[in-house]
Every structure is written in structure tokens, then in C-alpha cells.
Amino acid sequence: MLDILLKIFIMFILTIGLMRLMGKSTIIQLTPYDLVAIFIIGTVAAEPLITTEFIPTIIRVVAVVVFYLIFAKLTLNQTMNKFFLGEPSILIKHGKIIEDNLEKEHLSLMQLISILRTTGYSKLTEIDFAILEPTGSVSVIPVPSARPATLGDLDIEAKYEGVPMAIIIDGIIQKRNLQLVNRDEEWLQEKLQEKGIDNIKEIIYAFVDDQNDELYLNYRNPVDEASRKNNQVQRDKEIKEQKSEQGNLDNKELIRDKRKIYLVQNHKIQTKGLREAHISKSELEEWLGVDDFTEINEVVIEQEIKVKSN
Structure with missing residues (x-):
């Protein structure tokens, strides 16, 4: 029993590793040779589950992957690509269905209409071209009037928003x-x-x-x-009130005062205090000669400020 479980585990890991070696295109494209390779690997990898052959199975799976990689390299050549993958087929041209190409690709009219609906086009008059790609997907090129408007169409300059x-x-x-x-x-x-x-x-x-x-x-x-959103709203309100109070001092005489700024409180660094004092965490650690604040209860500095008298 343990021998069977070990074989399953090894073949499972080996198959995943070989599929990764074959590349991501194996999953996203499913070209004819992709599909054949996947079927063969799945069939061969399952042999140890029903037979006693284990090492020969590994050799066969590796051989299939080697052949797959060779074919993948060959498809980089235009002639070989045409042989292994075929060419795109135009199914709709200027809103007209090309019936001969539907028959050639063994695609029914109902299947085509269903595919078009899933891509967001229910009317043939909205479609300029529909192309059956070698990977089996259908690319739809709409007529200009059915194409979604872009910022370029509206003469609006798009700003880079970042990633x-x-x-x-x-x-x-x-x-x-x-x-x-x-x-x-x-x-x-x-x-x-x-x-x-x-x-x-x-x-x-x-x-x-x-x-x-x-x-x-x-x-x-x-x-x-x-x-937290409610707390944030409350904090924003308090900040706004503080700014309003500060604004009420505009016509009053300036006097000097001092305020305390907490850099460490209850063994925790006070990020707000560091920002107010324009001090970085690394500078504070250097000044105190520590990198662990669990033994420090409180660090306070006094800052001189100017305020309006009553």
C-alpha cells in the first residue's frame, strides 16, 4: 500500500514539474500538439497505478516532454508553425458570414452565434471581422460605430496612473x-x-x-x-476643528509656548510624534543606543511653538 502511495506521489510531482518545464503556453493556448502532449502524459503517468512498471513509465513521460519541446521549437519557424498550428480562418467579413470556412473548420452557425454573444456582440452588423485563431479562440473586430469610446476618441489626454x-x-x-x-x-x-x-x-x-x-x-x-472608518472620520473631524481653532488665532498677538511630543510611549514608538519632530526611527535608535524599545517606557521632547494670545 505504501509502495503505491509513494509511486502516486512521485508521479504527481514529476508530472507537475514536467508541465512547468513545457511552459505556460501549454495551459493558455492548447494548440493541437499541446493537447496531444497533455493527453499522452496523463495516460502514461497513470500506468504505475494499474501496473508494476515504474521506471519505464518515467522514461516514457520524459520522452514525451522532450518531443514536445522539440515541436515547440519547430513552431518558431513560419513553415513548421503553419504545419503544426494551421492558419487563422475568417468566419465573418464585413458583417457577412463565410459559410465555406465554417464548414472547413467544422463549426456550426449556432456555435458561432453563441461565441459572438459571449464576447458581447449579438448583431452581425456590429462585427467587421470574426477570426478563428489557431488556438481555437475567436477574435472579434467590431465596426468603428460599435467599438467602445476611448479617451483618445474624446481628445482627452490620459494620465499614467501607475501599476x-x-x-x-x-x-x-x-x-x-x-x-x-x-x-x-x-x-x-x-x-x-x-x-x-x-x-x-x-x-x-x-x-x-x-x-x-x-x-x-x-x-x-x-x-x-x-x-475603523468611523474612527477615521472622527479623527478627521478633530483635525478639522484643530485647524479651525488655529485659524481663529490669526488676529491675535503671538506668544511663545512649549508642547510635549512623545516619541516613545508605553514601550511603543509613536509614529506621529516622530513625524512632528522630523526624526526617523533609525535616528531615534542611534540617539538612544537601542534597537528594542520594550524596556523604555517613555521618551518625550519639548518643542517651542508660537501661539496667539487671548
Whole structure:
């Protein structure tokens, strides 16, 4: 029994590895030789489950993959490509069905109409060309009047919006993606603290555009998300009130005052305080001579400010 399970496991891993070696086009295109190779590999790989032959089966599967790679290289040549894959066939030209090509490709009119509907075209008058590709898919080229309007049609210049890059997936930081958008984990932690998030596991998905500094979050628990949104609204309201109060001091005389800025409180770095004091985390660690703040209860600095007198 264990011998059979071991054979199944080995053939399963081997087959996956060989399919990866054959390339992604094997899955997305399914050309004739792709389909044949997949069928043969599946059949040969199943032999150890019903026979005692194991090593010969591995040799056969590897041989099929080698032949597949050879054929894949041959299709890079235009003549061989035409032989192995065939040529595109025009099924509709200027809104007219080419019946001879339908018969040649063994495609019924009902199948064609169904395919056109799934691509979003229910009227032949909307179609300029419909082409059956060698991979089996149907490409539809609509007439200009049926084509969706673009910003170019409206003479509107499109601004580059950047590429959205996932930086948290299922509560796990994607470090490589952070590097691609020129960010680091310290920047991410600051953004999460600004939004009141202490545990990254609460985030199921987060992404950032490479052209702006905004972090977009998707919370694991929708209730937490609603609560945080309410808290954010309250914080924004308080900031607005503070700005309004500051504006009321415009016509009053300036006096000097001091305020306390907390850099560390309750053994935790205060990101807001670091920003207000224009101090980075690395500078604070260098000044204090530590890289672990669990033993430091509080670090406060006083900053002189100018305010209006009453």
C-alpha cells in the first residue's frame, strides 16, 4: 500500500514539474500538439497505478516532454508553425458570414452565434471581422460605430496612473513587491499605524500604486473595517476643528509656548510624534543606543511653538 502511495506521489510531482518545464503556453493556448502532449502524459503517468512498471513509465513521460519541446521549437519557424498550428480562418467579413470556412473548420452557425454573444456582440452588423485563431479562440473586430469610446476618441489626454502592486496578501507582507515600488517595511508600518492597525493579520489584501503614496486596504473582518472608518472620520473631524481653532488665532498677538511630543510611549514608538519632530526611527535608535524599545517606557521632547494670545 505504501509502495503505491509513494509511486502516486512521485508521479504527481514529476508530472507537475514536467508541465512547468513545457511552459505556460501549454495551459493558455492548447494548440493541437499541446493537447496531444497533455493527453499522452496523463495516460502514461497513470500506468504505475494499474501496473508494476515504474521506471519505464518515467522514461516514457520524459520522452514525451522532450518531443514536445522539440515541436515547440519547430513552431518558431513560419513553415513548421503553419504545419503544426494551421492558419487563422475568417468566419465573418464585413458583417457577412463565410459559410465555406465554417464548414472547413467544422463549426456550426449556432456555435458561432453563441461565441459572438459571449464576447458581447449579438448583431452581425456590429462585427467587421470574426477570426478563428489557431488556438481555437475567436477574435472579434467590431465596426468603428460599435467599438467602445476611448479617451483618445474624446481628445482627452490620459494620465499614467501607475501599476497597482499587492504588498499584503492574506496578512503576509510581500517584500519583493515593496522593493518594486521603492518602499520598505518601515513605510508600511507607518501607514498601518496611521490607520490604527497594530496586527497585520487583520489585513487580507493591501496594494499601493507606484505613482502615489496611498495605501488601499481590504480588511479580513468587515465589522472592523466599518469601525475603523468611523474612527477615521472622527479623527478627521478633530483635525478639522484643530485647524479651525488655529485659524481663529490669526488676529491675535503671538506668544511663545512649549508642547510635549512623545516619541516613545508605553514601550511603543509613536509614529506621529516622530513625524512632528522630523526624526526617523533609525535616528531615534542611534540617539538612544537601542534597537528594542520594550524596556523604555517613555521618551518625550519639548518643542517651542508660537501661539496667539487671548
